[in-house]
Amino acid sequence: MGEIMKAKIDDVAKLAGVSKTTVSRVMNKRGYLSEKTIKKVHDAMDELNYQPNVVARQLFKQETKLVGLIFPTVNNPFFGQLVATMEKKLFSKGFKVLLGDSMNDPEKEKLYLRELMAHQVDGLIVGAHNQGIKEYQNANLPIIAIDRIMNNDIPVVSSDNYQGGKMATELLIKNGAKVIIHTNGPKTLQTPAQKRYQAYEDTMIQYGLKPITYTVDFNVSYEQKAKFLKNIFKEHPDVDGMFISNDVDAAQAIDIAGDLGYKVPEDLKIVGYDGAEATRILLPNLTTIIQPIDRMAETAVNMLVARISNNDAGENKVLPVKVWRGKTV
Amino acid sequence: MGEIMKAKIDDVAKLAGVSKTTVSRVMNKRGYLSEKTIKKVHDAMDELNYQPNVVARQLFKQETKLVGLIFPTVNNPFFGQLVATMEKKLFSKGFKVLLGDSMNDPEKEKLYLRELMAHQVDGLIVGAHNQGIKEYQNANLPIIAIDRIMNNDIPVVSSDNYQGGKMATELLIKNGAKVIIHTNGPKTLQTPAQKRYQAYEDTMIQYGLKPITYTVDFNVSYEQKAKFLKNIFKEHPDVDGMFISNDVDAAQAIDIAGDLGYKVPEDLKIVGYDGAEATRILLPNLTTIIQPIDRMAETAVNMLVARISNNDAGENKVLPVKVWRGKTV
DNA sequence: TATTTTGTGTTAACCGGTTGACATTTAATC
DNA sequence: GATTAAATGTCAACCGGTTAACACAAAATA
Numbered sequence: 199m200g201e202i203m204k205a206k207i208d209d210v211a212k213l214a215g216v217s218k219t220t221v222s223r224v225m226n227k228r229g230y231l232s233e234k235t236i237k238k239v240h241d242a243m244d245e246l247n248y249q250p251n252v253v254a255r256q257l258f259k260q261e262t263k264l265v266g267l268i269f270p271t272v273n274n275p276f277f278g279q280l281v282a283t284m285e286k287k288l289f290s291k292g293f294k295v296l297l298g299d300s301m302n303d304p305e306k307e308k309l310y311l312r313e314l315m316a317h318q319v320d321g322l323i324v325g326a327h328n329q330g331i332k333e334y335q336n337a338n339l340p341i342i343a344i345d346r347i348m349n350n351d352i353p354v355v356s357s358d359n360y361q362g363g364k365m366a367t368e369l370l371i372k373n374g375a376k377v378i379i380h381t382n383g384p385k386t387l388q389t390p391a392q393k394r395y396q397a398y399e400d401t402m403i404q405y406g407l408k409p410i411t412y413t414v415d416f417n418v419s420y421e422q423k424a425k426f427l428k429n430i431f432k433e434h435p436d437v438d439g440m441f442i443s444n445d446v447d448a449a450q451a452i453d454i455a456g457d458l459g460y461k462v463p464e465d466l467k468i469v470g471y472d473g474a475e476a477t478r479i480l481l482p483n484l485t486t487i488i489q490p491i492d493r494m495a496e497t498a499v500n501m502l503v504a505r506i507s508n509n510d511a512g513e514n515k516v517l518p519v520k521v522w523r524g525k526t527v
Numbered sequence: 528m529g530e531i532m533k534a535k536i537d538d539v540a541k542l543a544g545v546s547k548t549t550v551s552r553v554m555n556k557r558g559y560l561s562e563k564t565i566k567k568v569h570d571a572m573d574e575l576n577y578q579p580n581v582v583a584r585q586l587f588k589q590e591t592k593l594v595g596l597i598f599p600t601v602n603n604p605f606f607g608q609l610v611a612t613m614e615k616k617l618f619s620k621g622f623k624v625l626l627g628d629s630m631n632d633p634e635k636e637k638l639y640l641r642e643l644m645a646h647q648v649d650g651l652i653v654g655a656h657n658q659g660i661k662e663y664q665n666a667n668l669p670i671i672a673i674d675r676i677m678n679n680d681i682p683v684v685s686s687d688n689y690q691g692g693k694m695a696t697e698l699l700i701k702n703g704a705k706v707i708i709h710t711n712g713p714k715t716l717q718t719p720a721q722k723r724y725q726a727y728e729d730t731m732i733q734y735g736l737k738p739i740t741y742t743v744d745f746n747v748s749y750e751q752k753a754k755f756l757k758n759i760f761k762e763h764p765d766v767d768g769m770f771i772s773n774d775v776d777a778a779q780a781i782d783i784a785g786d787l788g789y790k791v792p793e794d795l796k797i798v799g800y801d802g803a804e805a806t807r808i809l810l811p812n813l814t815t816i817i818q819p820i821d822r823m824a825e826t827a828v829n830m831l832v833a834r835i836s837n838n839d840a841g842e843n844k845v846l847p848v849k850v851w852r853g854k855t856v
Numbered sequence: 857t858a859t860t861t862t863g864t865g866t867t868a869a870c871c872g873g874t875t876g877a878c879a880t881t882t883a884a885t886c
Numbered sequence: 887g888a889t890t891a892a893a894t895g896t897c898a899a900c901c902g903g904t905t906a907a908c909a910c911a912a913a914a915t916a
Contacts, residue, residue, distance in 0.1 A: 204667070217865050219867095231862095252647065257872065257902085262582065267626075272614075285627075294625055299614050316580070336576055476775060482778075482782055549893090551874060552894090561892085584872080586871090586873080588873090
């Protein structure tokens with residue numbers, strides 16, 4: 199029982215009694231073909247269980263129908279949903295997905311970028327939290343960024359972070375909070391999410407309140423996050439409102455606040471950010487700002503595919519957010 | 528400003544003043560090479576920003592260093608963590624990941640299988656909930672299944688579902704629950720997760736209690752799940768314990784129970800299943816059975832890589848679970 | 857009948873690397 | 887000085903499709 203060799207186009211041609219060219223024509227629907235020949239070829243393909251070798255085709259055609267996705271990690275409801283939706287949409291448009299979880303490590307991200315390019319991906323959708331990595335400049339490749347500023351050549355899809363920041367802050371203020379703390383990623387990051395911070399500061403000042411912002415890296419461990427959060431309560435025991443820049447952190451803050459004896463929402467009101475589906479099911483009580491994740495994903499895919507097929511550089515897109523009225527405010 | 532053509536191996540050879548063969552030797556570290564030549568070649572590669580075309584290499588070598596992952600959807604903390612961990616591990620072993628979210632649609636799964644094979648993936652890790660799909664039999668390809676029985680040639684990695692089911696059920700019983708309902712996927716599915724059901728039934732009978740099992744498809748909508756759960760409460764208003772086969776459903780059950788006036792855990796005790804990281808942060812109060820997701824992922828990757836490199840058919844692996852003592856029991 | 861359209865074959869170049877075979881030069885060892 | 891090992895080059899075949907060019911026959915149309 200030897201290894202069954204995979205059928206090649208020549209085997210199909212031989213079995214069908216036609217030429218290699220004709221088989222290729224049938225597969226690619228080019229030129230004149232009679233029903234009879236088409237059937238003969240298909241029958242032969244079925245009999246041999248023939249699958250064309252996509253790699254050979256890729257090499258000749260200089261396109262792979264592959265799109266690379268570089269995101270921090272799908273082990274996070276926000277990115278999980280984003281990636282899942284993009285994958286689905288890309289598949290429906292004939293693209294497969296090469297996944298790269300960068301874990302927010304700039305070196306790893308560069309590595310992915312290089313390697314995905316070496317794999318001849320037709321395009322890239324990127325949504326990590328890192329600094330502008332200059333390697334992207336040289337990448338002569340269609341790229342779309344999600345929630346991340348790269349350079350002027352790369353269109354960005356994001357939600358309305360300023361509006362979201364404003365809504366979150368006003369929600370806290372209008373429900374009576376005075377000492378409102380905001381947590382966010384490092385300010386040095388070039389991401390539209392920084393606008394949440396800006397909106398928070400503006401809104402606080404507008405209402406005559408003092409903005410207090412703390413920053414953390416997205417990719418620190420659970421334990422480090424806990425330490426970070428506990429420190430906030432230590433430095434501001436009178437806190438009565440928190441605007442936390444993502445839901446997972448917000449959940450952890452609620453937990454720690456509970457341990458420290460704060461009652462949510464009576465003593466302390468908390469607003470999160472992102473509003474991924476899984477989060478809303480697991481923690482429906484969390485008041486949060488919902489990003490239109492599916493629409494962001496679909497928009498990014500549409501823009502990328504447009505770029506790939508007609509070089510049309512779409513404009514940046516900003517999509518609206520909305521409030522999820524949980525019970526933590 | 529014309530399109531910058533990507534550098535090819537010949538361009539590098541010319542610039543470095545060596546032959547194409549030498550460049551290839553440098554890249555693949557074969558044969559005798561002087562430090563001087565190696566440096567010349569590397570310099571030329573840097574100057575041209577050369578990236579070897581992986582597709583050409585794949586075609587010749589008949590290996591792609593690509594692994595296909597077919598899972599229901601990364602928009603679920605359990606699969607998100609599983610995929611994230613596998614991706615990380617595979618990357619460290621030199622493999623890239625082609626992602627396919629099958630959404631538990633058997634047709635889509637077959638399509639993915641075919642297309643990923645056409646892409647010449649070196650191997651496949653599969654973890655959907657579908658029926659045994661016979662296409663896998665013909666797939667002359669290294670495959671590992673996670674939590675899913677395929678056929679005898681395909682090794683399965685799973686956690687100890689029987690033990691998990693037993694632990695969950697006993698936890699409920701020992702905390703005083705009498706009318707304990709279990710929900711699970713359709714019984715027709717050939718998955719090791721069915722052992723949870725078996726363990727539940729065995730344990731209930733062992734303690735002289737009557738097992739009541741409800742089944743739902745994994746992939747029905749949020750609204751349908753809500754209807755399904757409400758119906759359980761309607762048919763069994765006296766329920767005081769629930770063993771729900773995954774955490775997301777358990778969260779929804781808690782929510783609905785609350786709406787119906789049940790107090791958890793006083794009136795009703797609930798145990799979930801999976802214990803993904805994100806879930807445990809978002810809903811630390813949920814009592815659940817923790818599957819060793821990272822270890823399952825790593826084990827599957829190790830087995831696959833072993834299969835790819837030396838054709839060694841590993842044995843099925845069953846990994847231990849543990850209880851997460853939340854506050855819903 | 858002449859012309860055009862349709863259907864199929866043959867051949868060879870091409871995509872961009874990899875590799876084996878063989879030749880040649882230089883450096884190291886006996 | 888002879889022998890061996892090290893370093894590099896040339897050349898061509900190969901991986902498995904795609905495609906342009908050209909030839910030719912059969913069917914449809916003028």
